[in-house]
Amino acid sequence: MTPAPGHAGLATPRTTALPDSSAAEPALVIENIEVVYQHTIQVLRGLSLAVPCGRIVALLGSNGAGKTTTLKAISNLLPLEVGQLRSGSIHYLGERIDATPPHLLARRGIAHVREGRHVFEDLTVEENLIVAGNALKGRGEKPDLDLIYEYFPRLRERRAQRSGYLSGGEQQMLAIGRALLGKPTLMLLDEPSLGLAPLVVEDIFRIIVRINQEQGVAMLLVEQNAMAAFGIAHYGYIMESGRIVIDGEVARLAQDADVQRFYLGYGDGAQELVSFRNIKHYKRRKRWLS
Numbered sequence: 484m485t486p487a488p489g490h491a492g493l494a495t496p497r498t499t500a501l502p503d504s505s506a507a508e509p510a511l512v513i514e515n516i517e518v519v520y521q522h523t524i525q526v527l528r529g530l531s532l533a534v535p536c537g538r539i540v541a542l543l544g545s546n547g548a549g550k551t552t553t554l555k556a557i558s559n560l561l562p563l564e565v566g567q568l569r570s571g572s573i574h575y576l577g578e579r580i581d582a583t584p585p586h587l588l589a590r591r592g593i594a595h596v597r598e599g600r601h602v603f604e605d606l607t608v609e610e611n612l613i614v615a616g617n618a619l620k621g622r623g624e625k626p627d628l629d630l631i632y633e634y635f636p637r638l639r640e641r642r643a644q645r646s647g648y649l650s651g652g653e654q655q656m657l658a659i660g661r662a663l664l665g666k667p668t669l670m671l672l673d674e675p676s677l678g679l680a681p682l683v684v685e686d687i688f689r690i691i692v693r694i695n696q697e698q699g700v701a702m703l704l705v706e707q708n709a710m711a712a713f714g715i716a717h718y719g720y721i722m723e724s725g726r727i728v729i730d731g732e733v734a735r736l737a738q739d740a741d742v743q744r745f746y747l748g749y750g751d752g753a754q755e756l757v758s759f760r761n762i763k764h765y766k767r768r769k770r771w772l773s
């Protein structure tokens with residue numbers, strides 16, 4: 484289950500040489516975690532995954548599989564929703580972090596770009612960025628607004644505008660810009676493509692790749708848009724009902740017939756199948772029928 488080096492994209496294959504991750508220490512290691520909401524609803528059931536430093540790892544899965552919950556477990560947001568990490572462990576740069584408060588995780592370099600963008604709508608773009616500079620507290624570093632504006636020129640143009648008036652794509656850029664301002668080592672991205680037009684998604688994913696390559700930020704990218712995620716990730720995990728059902732280098736996953744059928748929309752007969760767990764039954768039945 485440990486991510487390996489190597490990468491090939493589907494939608495927009497990357498041509499730039501990537502840092503060799505075979506020797507890279509893992510930025511994040513999740514081992515066998517179980518998460519329960521409200522003491523009764525079990526959502527994660529022994530989930531394990533790893534993100535090497537400087538790499539992009541995609542976490543894919545259908546609605547309700549537990550992707551967002553996984554990210555909330557990492558950034559310790561579960562208690563806000565009466566959620567609890569019941570067993571297992573989470574390590575970041577070699578240190579156990581599952582009891583570390585969210586604001587300290589942010590200061591240690593874990594940035595969580597939550598689904599739904601979560602910008603302060605009444606503040607201007609620049610004010611949003613300045614507030615995000617809090618993540619740098621105690622690290623002796625200054626917020627570098629110019630760096631953010633270099634990646635997102637649109638934000639520079641709109642720096643004095645109230646964030647509530649930005650388009651969905653611009654708000655997503657601002658959410659990622661806020662995360663980048665804290666100079667993270669690891670970025671958790673929850674469905675950055677959600678609700679955005681394809682051209683905007685392309686734009687944002689191109690910038691995500693640049694941030695990864697130029698700033699060396701490791702990324703755990705949660706997506707339902709498997710095609711877009713495969714276009715930029717090095718390694719992928721697919722989860723169902725709270726656990727990983729398949730993982731591998733993206734180049735290999737993209738060739739996998741079941742992944743193509745369920746997540747990339749290739750092949751036929753997919754309609755009657757709702758989950759990876761049905762694959763075995765489906766194959767068995769096909770054999771039986773043939």
Ligand code: ATP
Pocket residue numbers: 520521524526544545546547548549550551552553564566707
């Ligand atoms: P989506 O793509 O729809 O966001 P997901 O894979 O991110 O799905 P989660 O949002 O992690 O899935 O939700 C997993 C399951 O946990 C769902 O059945 C959901 O209803 C449940 N769940 C999520 N948050 C809570 C909560 N605060 N309290 C109770 N159940 C929750």
